[in-house]
Amino acid sequence: MSAEHDPRSTRERIMDAALNVFSRKGYYDTRMDEIVEEAATSKGAIYFHFPNKEKLFLALVDQFADLLERRVKEAIADKAGMVRVRAAVITVLETFGKYRRPAKILLVQAVGLGNVFEKKRQEVGERFARLIQSYLDEAIAAGEIAPVDSEVVAHAWMGAIENVVIQWVYTGEPQPERILGALVPLLLHSVGYHEKEGA
Amino acid sequence: MSAEHDPRSTRERIMDAALNVFSRKGYYDTRMDEIVEEAATSKGAIYFHFPNKEKLFLALVDQFADLLERRVKEAIADKAGMVRVRAAVITVLETFGKYRRPAKILLVQAVGLGNVFEKKRQEVGERFARLIQSYLDEAIAAGEIAPVDSEVVAHAWMGAIENVVIQWVYTGEPQPERILGALVPLLLHSVGYHEKEGA
Amino acid sequence: MSAEHDPRSTRERIMDAALNVFSRKGYYDTRMDEIVEEAATSKGAIYFHFPNKEKLFLALVDQFADLLERRVKEAIADKAGMVRVRAAVITVLETFGKYRRPAKILLVQAVGLGNVFEKKRQEVGERFARLIQSYLDEAIAAGEIAPVDSEVVAHAWMGAIENVVIQWVYTGEPQPERILGALVPLLLHSVGYHEKEGA
Amino acid sequence: MSAEHDPRSTRERIMDAALNVFSRKGYYDTRMDEIVEEAATSKGAIYFHFPNKEKLFLALVDQFADLLERRVKEAIADKAGMVRVRAAVITVLETFGKYRRPAKILLVQAVGLGNVFEKKRQEVGERFARLIQSYLDEAIAAGEIAPVDSEVVAHAWMGAIENVVIQWVYTGEPQPERILGALVPLLLHSVGYHEKEGA
DNA sequence: CATGAATGAGCGTTCATTCAT
DNA sequence: GATGAATGAACGCTCATTCAT
Numbered sequence: 001m002s003a004e005h006d007p008r009s010t011r012e013r014i015m016d017a018a019l020n021v022f023s024r025k026g027y028y029d030t031r032m033d034e035i036v037e038e039a040a041t042s043k044g045a046i047y048f049h050f051p052n053k054e055k056l057f058l059a060l061v062d063q064f065a066d067l068l069e070r071r072v073k074e075a076i077a078d079k080a081g082m083v084r085v086r087a088a089v090i091t092v093l094e095t096f097g098k099y100r101r102p103a104k105i106l107l108v109q110a111v112g113l114g115n116v117f118e119k120k121r122q123e124v125g126e127r128f129a130r131l132i133q134s135y136l137d138e139a140i141a142a143g144e145i146a147p148v149d150s151e152v153v154a155h156a157w158m159g160a161i162e163n164v165v166i167q168w169v170y171t172g173e174p175q176p177e178r179i180l181g182a183l184v185p186l187l188l189h190s191v192g193y194h195e196k197e198g199a
Numbered sequence: 200m201s202a203e204h205d206p207r208s209t210r211e212r213i214m215d216a217a218l219n220v221f222s223r224k225g226y227y228d229t230r231m232d233e234i235v236e237e238a239a240t241s242k243g244a245i246y247f248h249f250p251n252k253e254k255l256f257l258a259l260v261d262q263f264a265d266l267l268e269r270r271v272k273e274a275i276a277d278k279a280g281m282v283r284v285r286a287a288v289i290t291v292l293e294t295f296g297k298y299r300r301p302a303k304i305l306l307v308q309a310v311g312l313g314n315v316f317e318k319k320r321q322e323v324g325e326r327f328a329r330l331i332q333s334y335l336d337e338a339i340a341a342g343e344i345a346p347v348d349s350e351v352v353a354h355a356w357m358g359a360i361e362n363v364v365i366q367w368v369y370t371g372e373p374q375p376e377r378i379l380g381a382l383v384p385l386l387l388h389s390v391g392y393h394e395k396e397g398a
Numbered sequence: 399m400s401a402e403h404d405p406r407s408t409r410e411r412i413m414d415a416a417l418n419v420f421s422r423k424g425y426y427d428t429r430m431d432e433i434v435e436e437a438a439t440s441k442g443a444i445y446f447h448f449p450n451k452e453k454l455f456l457a458l459v460d461q462f463a464d465l466l467e468r469r470v471k472e473a474i475a476d477k478a479g480m481v482r483v484r485a486a487v488i489t490v491l492e493t494f495g496k497y498r499r500p501a502k503i504l505l506v507q508a509v510g511l512g513n514v515f516e517k518k519r520q521e522v523g524e525r526f527a528r529l530i531q532s533y534l535d536e537a538i539a540a541g542e543i544a545p546v547d548s549e550v551v552a553h554a555w556m557g558a559i560e561n562v563v564i565q566w567v568y569t570g571e572p573q574p575e576r577i578l579g580a581l582v583p584l585l586l587h588s589v590g591y592h593e594k595e596g597a
Numbered sequence: 598m599s600a601e602h603d604p605r606s607t608r609e610r611i612m613d614a615a616l617n618v619f620s621r622k623g624y625y626d627t628r629m630d631e632i633v634e635e636a637a638t639s640k641g642a643i644y645f646h647f648p649n650k651e652k653l654f655l656a657l658v659d660q661f662a663d664l665l666e667r668r669v670k671e672a673i674a675d676k677a678g679m680v681r682v683r684a685a686v687i688t689v690l691e692t693f694g695k696y697r698r699p700a701k702i703l704l705v706q707a708v709g710l711g712n713v714f715e716k717k718r719q720e721v722g723e724r725f726a727r728l729i730q731s732y733l734d735e736a737i738a739a740g741e742i743a744p745v746d747s748e749v750v751a752h753a754w755m756g757a758i759e760n761v762v763i764q765w766v767y768t769g770e771p772q773p774e775r776i777l778g779a780l781v782p783l784l785l786h787s788v789g790y791h792e793k794e795g796a
Numbered sequence: 797c798a799t800g801a802a803t804g805a806g807c808g809t810t811c812a813t814t815c816a817t
Numbered sequence: 818g819a820t821g822a823a824t825g826a827a828c829g830c831t832c833a834t835t836c837a838t
Contacts, residue, residue: 010797010798025313025314026311026312026313026314027311028227028312028313029313029314031831031832031833032832032833032834033832036800041798041799042798042799042800043798043799043800043801043833043834043835044797044798044799044800044835044836045797045798045799047833047834047835048797048798052833052834053833053834108310108311109311110311111307111310111311112225112226112307112308112309112310112311112312113225113227113311114224114225114226114227114228115224115225115228118369122369125362125366148381148385149373149377149380149381151373152363152373152377152378152381152382152385153381153385155359155362155363155366156359156360156362156363156382156385156386157359158362159358159359159360159361159362159363159365160354160355160356160358160359160362161355161358162358162362163324163354163355163357163358163359163361163362164351164354164355164358166358167324167354170317170321174348174350174351178348178351179351181348182347182348182351182352183351183355186347186351186352186355186389186390187355187389189388189389189390189391190385190386190388190389191385191388192388209822209823230806230807230808231807231808231809232807232808240823240824241823241824241825242808242809242810242824242825242826243810243811243822243823243824243825244822244823244824246808246809246810246811247821247822247823247824248822251808251809252808252809408818408819423711423712424709424710424711424712425709426625426710426711427711427712429810429811429812430811430812430813431811434821439819439820440819440820440821441812441813441814441819441820441821441822442814442815442818442819442820442821443818443819443820445812445813445814446818446819447818450812450813451812451813506708506709507709508709509705509708509709510623510624510705510706510707510708510709510710511623511625511709512622512623512624512625512626513622513623513626516767520767523760546779546783547771547775547778547779549771550761550771550775550776550779550780550783551779551783553757553760553761553764554757554758554760554761554780554783554784555757556760557756557757557758557759557760557761557763558752558753558754558756558757558760559753559756560756560760561722561752561753561755561756561757561759561760562749562752562753562756564756565722565752568715568719572746572748572749576746576749577749579746580745580746580749580750581749581753584745584749584750584753584787584788585753585787587786587787587788587789588783588784588786588787589783589786590786607801607802628827628828628829629828629829629830630828630829638802638803639802639803639804640803640804640805640829640830640831641801641802641803641804641830641831641832642801642802642803644829644830644831645800645801645802645803646801649829649830650829650830
C-alpha cells in the first residue's frame with residue numbers, strides 16, 4: 001500500500017526497522033509485529049531473512065561491531081605507539097558519536113538480556129579491549145609509558161568510554177566534541193602519557 | 200519441605216531468593232515460580248509483600264544502592280580533598296567486591312530492560328556520579344588537582360569501575376585486590392593526582 | 399483504629415458493608431477485601447460469620463426477599479379480590495422504591511451470575527409470581543376479572559415491575575410516584591380491571 | 598480432532614462456540630479454554646479475532662440486538678398505529694422464541710456482570726424501549742389509544758416480555774405459542790386497545 | 797520471496813479461603 | 818470472636834514462531 005518503491009531490499013528495510021525499534025524500546029519490549037510494521041513488510045519475510053528474533057538482534061550488534069573494528073583498524077593503519085592508542089580511542093568515540101542508535105543497542109540494549117546474550121556481549125567487549133590492550137602493550141614495550149596492568153586499563157577505558165557515551169545517548173549531553181576534549185586527555189593521563197600541547 | 204524454622208521473615212526470604220535468581224538468570228529469564236521455590240514460600244506471599252515482579256526487582260536495586268551510598272558516606276566522613284576522593288573510589292570497589300550478586304544486578308541485570316527500568320538506572324547512576332563529581336570539584340577548588348570537566352570525569356570513572364567489576368563478576372578475574380591495585384592509581388593519575396609512594 | 403464504638407454487631411456491619419459494595423460493583427467485581435475495609439473488620443471475622451462469599455451474597459438476597467414478602471402479606475392481610483391484587487402490586491413497588499440498594503441486588507446483581515445463583519433467582523422470582531398468581535386466580539374465581547393465563551400474567555407483571563424499577567435504580571427516573579401512578583393502572587387494565595375514579 | 602473441514606470461518610466458529618458456552622454457563626463461569634475447545638481452534642485464534650473475552654461477549658450481544666432490530670423494522674415497515682405496535686411486539690417475541698441461546702445471553706447473561714457491561718445493557722434496553730415508545734406515541738397521536746406515560750409503558754412492556762421469555766428460556770414453559778397468545782392481548786389491553794375478535 | 801491467520805506453551809497476577817496466634 | 822499473613826489453584830492474555838497459499 002505504501003513503501004512500494006522503497007529502493008532498499010527487504011532485508012535492509014528489516015534491519016533498519018529493527019535498529020529503530022530495538023534502540024527505542026529495548027530487546028524485550030520490542031514486538032516482532034512492530035518491526036514488521038516499521039519495515040512495511042510481513043512476518044514471514046522477517047523469518048525468511050532471519051531465523052529468529054535473537055539472531056536478528058545479534059545481526060545488528062555484529063554489524064555495528066564490525067563497522068567499529070573496521071574504522072579503528074583504518075584509523076591506526078599507519079600509526080604506532082601512543083599515537084596509535086590515541087587514534088583508536090578517538091575513532092571509537094567518533095564512531096559512537098556518529099551512530100547513536102547502534103551505539104545504544106551495543107552499549108545498553110545488549111546488556112542484561114540474560115545468559116543467551118551474555119556470551120556475545122563478552123565477546124564484543126573483549127574484542128575491543130584486547131585491541132586496546134595490545135596497542136598499550138606495544139607502547140609500554142616502546143618505553144613510551146610506564147608499565148601498567150594493561151588488561152585492567154583496557155577494560156577500564158572501555159567502561160569509561162561506554163558510560164560517557166551512554167550518558168550522551170540518553171540525555172544528549174555531554175556532546176561529542178566535549179566528550180572528545182575531556183575524555184581523551186583523561187584516559188591518556190591515566191597511564192602517564194601527556195600529549196604535546198601543540199598537537 | 201524444609202525451611203520451616205527459617206529465622207528470616209518471609210519478606211527477607213523472598214528478597215534473598217529474588218537476589219539469587221535474578222543475579223543468576225537476569226530479570227526476564229527469572230520466573231516468579233523460581234523465586235517462590237527458592238524462597239520456600241508461595242506466590243501469594245510474594246504478591247502480598249511486593250506489588251509485582253518489577254517492583255520486587257527494583258527493591259533489590261534500591262537496597263543495594265542505599266547500602267553503597269551509606270558505605271561511601273561513612274568512609275569519607277572525616278576526610279577531605281583527594282584523600283576523600285580516593286576513599287570513595289576504594290569503598291565503591293570494595294563494596295562491589297564484597298557483594299557480587301547485588302553488584303551484578305545493579306551493573307548488569309538492571310541494564311537493557313526497557314524504558315521502565317531506564318529511569319531507575321539513570322537515577323542510580325547519577326546519584327553516585329554526582330557524589331564523585333562534588334568531591335572532585337572540592338579537590339579542584341582546594342588546588343590539589345588541575346581543573347577538569349568533572350562531570351565527564353565522574354561518569355568516566357563510574358564506567359571504568361563498573362566495567363572492570365562486571366568483568367570480575369562474570370569471569371572471577373581480575374580479582375578485587377588486583378583491581379584495587381591497578382584501578383585506583385589509574386583513576387587518580389587520570390586527573391593528575393599522584394599519591395605519595397609511602398602511602 | 400476507628401469504628402471502635404460502632405454500636406452495630408460485627409455481623410450487621412458486614413452485611414451492611416456487603417450490601418453497599420455488592421450493589422455498587424456487582425458480585426464478581428466485589429472483592430472480599432473491599433467488604434472487609436467497608437465493614438472495618440477483618441477477613442477472619444467475615445469467614446466466622448459467613449461460610450463464603452456466595453452465602454454472604456445470598457444472605458442479602460434472602461433478607462430482602464423476606465422483607466418484601468412480609469410487607470406484602472401485611473398489606474393484603476384484610477383485603478380480597480382485585481383490591482388485594484392492587485395492594486400487593488403497590489407494596490412491591492413501594493418497597494423497591496424505599497430500598498434502592500437491596501432492590502438493585504435482587505433485580506440486577508443476582509442475575510447472570512452463573513448456574514450457582516440461578517436456582518436462587520428462580521426460587522425468589524417464583525415466590526412472588528406465585529403469590530400474585532394466586533391472588534389473580536381468586537379474583538377470577540370471584541368474577542371480578544375475566545379469565546386469563548394467570549401464570550403468564552404473573553410473570554409478565556413481575557417483569558414489568560422489575561424493569562421499570564431497574565430503570566429507576568440506574569437513572570433515578572422515573573421517580574417512584576410516577577412509577578406508581580403509571581404502572582399500577584397499566585397492570586390492572588391489562589387484565590381488564592378498572593378501578594373506580596374516586597379511589 | 599475433527600472439524601478440519603468445517604466450512605465456517607474461524608471467526609464464525611468462535612462466535613458460535615462462544616454463544617453456546619456463554620449461554621450455558623454464563624460469562625464468568627465460561628473459560629476461554631472451553632470456547633477454544635468448542636470452536637476447535639486455538640487460544641491465539643480467538644485473540645486474533647477479538648481483543649479480549651469481554652469484547653467477544655459484547656460482539657454476541659450486539660449481533661443479536663442488531664438482528665432483533667432488523668426484524669422489527671422489517672415487520673413494521675408497511676404498518677401504522679396499533680397494528681404496528683402489535684407487529685413489533687409479536688416480532689420481538691417470535692425472534693426470542695426462535696433464538697433461545699442468544700436470547701438467554703441478551704436477557705440473562707448480560708445482566709449483573711458489573712459496571713463494565715451495564716452501559717451496554719442500558720444501551721440495548723433503551724434502543725428497543727424507545728422504538729416501542731415512539732410507536733405508542735404515534736398511536737396516541739392518532740387517537741387509537743388514550744394518552745399514557747409511554748416511557749413507563751415501554752419499559753414495562755420490555756420487562757414483561759423479557760421476564761416471560763426468561764422463564765421459557767430456563768424451563769421451556771410457557772411455550773412460544775402460549776406466550777404469544779397470552780402476552781400480546783395482555784399488553785395491548787394494558788393501554789386500552791382491544792383488537793377485533795375476528796383478527 | 798512474501799503473506800498473515802493460526803498455533804500453543806508459558807507467564808504474571810488474582811483472590812477466595814485458611815489457620816496459627 | 819478477631820486478626821491478617823500465607824496459600825495455591827486458576828485464568829486471561831502474550832507473542833515468537835510456523836506454514837499453507
